[in-house]
Amino acid sequence: MGRSPCCDKKGLKKGPWTQEEDEKLVEYINKHGHGSWRSLPKLAGLLRCGKSCRLRWTNYLRPDIRRGPFSPEEEKLVIQLHAILGNRWATIASQLPGRTDNEIKNLWNTHLKKRLLQMGIDPQTHQPSLTPNGLVPRLPSSPSTRHMAQWESARLEAEARLSKESLNLTPSSADKSEGDYFLRLWNSEVGETFRNYNQGEKVISESPISSSSTKDGVLSGITTEMGIPASGLSSAGSNHNDDSKSCVEDVQPGYDSCSSDEMGDSSSESALQLLLDFPCNNDMSFLGQPDCFSSYPDMFPQSHFNCS
DNA sequence: AAGCGATACAACCGCAGCCGC
């Protein structure tokens, strides 16, 4: 198809990195930062393509990498985040300091996915798998989850749109957009109901839009495709990804782990924060099952999750 | 001890988005 290769592969080495190569790469990046990955190998005297160098650095050599087994808390977090974000490993990784997307991806594929399957949970939907008779068991309604996901998706979408509009300084062509509608709802008492829930008051009730979907039409409970939209969140979240480049390079040249996830890192972070702040007290029902974690003592011993 | 399958993890590949020209 005429697609140009990422680099001239002639004479370039592939496969496992040697210690010598690692040292060269680390030394170069510590001195100069990674700069352009494409030109780095030549400058650093490596017979690798830039892509390979970047991968080696971000997944293995970065000084802040935390190696070793995942703690139960981390595993729980990965599952929670996966329930919301799906296979957005980089976004998930940004919530686990010192962990890389590759590592999390591997964890998921080798451990968590299998464990969920063993428990009869569909790892993609985080819902119970098909029953023997082929029926999808109806979720013992987890309204809080769905509300949260739906509200967040809609709200973020609206905020992103508004943000974009304000940036463009174009007079908002009347707030007729779906997103604006949701934003208004968010700010209305209905939205407040949801927010109250998050503050520990379990007062959520079926809202008029509880079964609505995003424009992607993929929000069914917790799905893997929430389509969390772009940045521009005004209030919530620390948004450390807002400036993903500068936020790290000032500190650590070449470190780009707080990835600039194309769309939505900053805003999804607030969503994530919401999720993480969600009333815990071992009631994990918002993940799609009533107290789904306490149902899996093998997987997550209770003692690990006392959110005192 | 050897063979073999399962598992874990590092690395590669290709696609898509962003950005500058």
Place this chain on the structure above:
DNA sequence: AGCGGCTGCGGTTGTATCGCT
């Protein structure tokens, strides 16, 4: 507006290690 280069991401593969027979 279109094109091409660069980068990051997610899926997949390759390989080393482990554990069982």
